[in-house]
Amino acid sequence: MDTKTLCLGALALQEASGYEIKKLFESTYAHFQGVGFGSIYPALAQLSEQGYVRFRVEPQARRPSKKVFSITDAGLAHFKTILSTATPAEHFRSDFLFLLIYAHLLSTQELERILDRQTEALEAEIAHLLEQRDDPRLTVGMRFTLDYGITAKQARADFIRSHRDALLAHHAKEPTCE
Amino acid sequence: MDTKTLCLGALALQEASGYEIKKLFESTYAHFQGVGFGSIYPALAQLSEQGYVRFRVEPQARRPSKKVFSITDAGLAHFKTILSTATPAEHFRSDFLFLLIYAHLLSTQELERILDRQTEALEAEIAHLLEQRDDPRLTVGMRFTLDYGITAKQARADFIRSHRDALLAHHAKEPTCE
DNA sequence: GCTTGCATGTAACCGGTTACATGATTGT
DNA sequence: ACAATCATGTAACCGGTTACATGCAAGC
Numbered sequence: 001m002d003t004k005t006l007c008l009g010a011l012a013l014q015e016a017s018g019y020e021i022k023k024l025f026e027s028t029y030a031h032f033q034g035v036g037f038g039s040i041y042p043a044l045a046q047l048s049e050q051g052y053v054r055f056r057v058e059p060q061a062r063r064p065s066k067k068v069f070s071i072t073d074a075g076l077a078h079f080k081t082i083l084s085t086a087t088p089a090e091h092f093r094s095d096f097l098f099l100l101i102y103a104h105l106l107s108t109q110e111l112e113r114i115l116d117r118q119t120e121a122l123e124a125e126i127a128h129l130l131e132q133r134d135d136p137r138l139t140v141g142m143r144f145t146l147d148y149g150i151t152a153k154q155a156r157a158d159f160i161r162s163h164r165d166a167l168l169a170h171h172a173k174e175p176t177c178e
Numbered sequence: 179m180d181t182k183t184l185c186l187g188a189l190a191l192q193e194a195s196g197y198e199i200k201k202l203f204e205s206t207y208a209h210f211q212g213v214g215f216g217s218i219y220p221a222l223a224q225l226s227e228q229g230y231v232r233f234r235v236e237p238q239a240r241r242p243s244k245k246v247f248s249i250t251d252a253g254l255a256h257f258k259t260i261l262s263t264a265t266p267a268e269h270f271r272s273d274f275l276f277l278l279i280y281a282h283l284l285s286t287q288e289l290e291r292i293l294d295r296q297t298e299a300l301e302a303e304i305a306h307l308l309e310q311r312d313d314p315r316l317t318v319g320m321r322f323t324l325d326y327g328i329t330a331k332q333a334r335a336d337f338i339r340s341h342r343d344a345l346l347a348h349h350a351k352e353p354t355c356e
Numbered sequence: 357g358c359t360t361g362c363a364t365g366t367a368a369c370c371g372g373t374t375a376c377a378t379g380a381t382t383g384t
Numbered sequence: 385a386c387a388a389t390c391a392t393g394t395a396a397c398c399g400g401t402t403a404c405a406t407g408c409a410a411g412c
Contacts, residue, residue, distance in 0.1 A: 001273050079280075087271060088277050092269070093270075096266035102319065106258075106261060106262065106317070139282075140281075142261075148337055151334065161318040
């Protein structure tokens with residue numbers, strides 16, 4: 001999904017400023033989508049030109065004033081067509097797996113560190129998702145995405161843990177080609 | 179990982195042409211890395227300039243001749259430093275999960291189709307990985323990456339299947355905002 | 357005094373994807 | 385005839401990341 005669609009989606013839930021949209025992508029959407037300010041602001045400007053969103057400038061006490069965007073009827077209609085015609089793809093990129101293919105080029109210590117770091121990283125991500133799960137404002141769909149993420153990450157963490165020792169033992173036996 | 183490193187990795191396993199490297203990325207590496215010709219050929223040219231790979235032109239009967247690349251000592255050393263210093267990250271992007279957040283904007287039929295398509299897609303990917311698993315030439319590391327992928331995808335497919343009916347029932351009850 | 361948070365934006369850069377160009381052979 | 389496989393490459397394009405620019409307020 002491109003940034004414009006992502007922003008449209010955020011505004012379909014509630015009106016928000018660019019800054020607030022970014023925060024949404026850092027919390028609820030963080031584990032399956034990501035965008036930076038450098039994409040959000042231009043996207044919002046374009047959506048505004050196209051008439052899919054409108055905005056009002058809201059001054060704030062002891063804060064810089066913000067541009068609060070909200071979706072228009074045309075924007076919502078457009079968003080729905082995107083949803084209906086989209087082919088929902090999933091992409092997974094892993095440098096961790098790439099490294100493991102070349103385990104024989106690493107020392108046993110390095111391999112052990114990589115394995116343990118990855119498990120820790122996954123557990124940390126799971127903990128983060130678990131925290132969000134308690135929020136009573138979550139919709140059914142949001143809770144589904146969180147649980148989907150938790151399940152997938154847990155499966156991977158468990159897999160590494162259950163293969164760790166065998167992998168390490170096998171690696172120690174083989175002559176490391178360094 | 180950038181394309182250059184990926185190519186270096188492919189050549190660390192065996193010598194190959196650009197075309198053959200592409201095939202490797204379409205089979206063994208497909209589920210966690212991906213590259214196209216448009217990246218591979220320029221990457222190989224750069225690696226050659228840097229002295230990390232060398233190549234010979236191999237003419238073939240009733241086939242266009244190919245450039246067979248192989249890694250140099252400098253290339254292998256460089257590859258090892260990359261492996262040792264790399265922070266192995268994993269990235270997951272899902273348009274499927276994005277769609278699910280907006281399930282209330284879809285009809286029950288559309289939701290059902292999305293859910294079932296995703297399950298089928300995952301099962302197909304699992305079947306593909308399972309096929310590769312039989313190859314006796316696989317290294318321990320490669321088998322690990324395949325099993326990691328299978329486990330993760332299976333967990334997701336199972337999750338969708340076990341939540342499908344509840345999600346659909348809940349959706350049918352709610353007034354669809356279309 | 358320094359960092360963090362709130363708040364918006366631009367510009368350069370980088371890298372990957374897509375399309376195009378070429379060309380022989382094999383299978384439908 | 386037409387599509388697919390083998391085989392290499394270039395060029396345009398597109399979009400996201402990073403860095404930069406600005407500025408105030410609150411907390412450490």
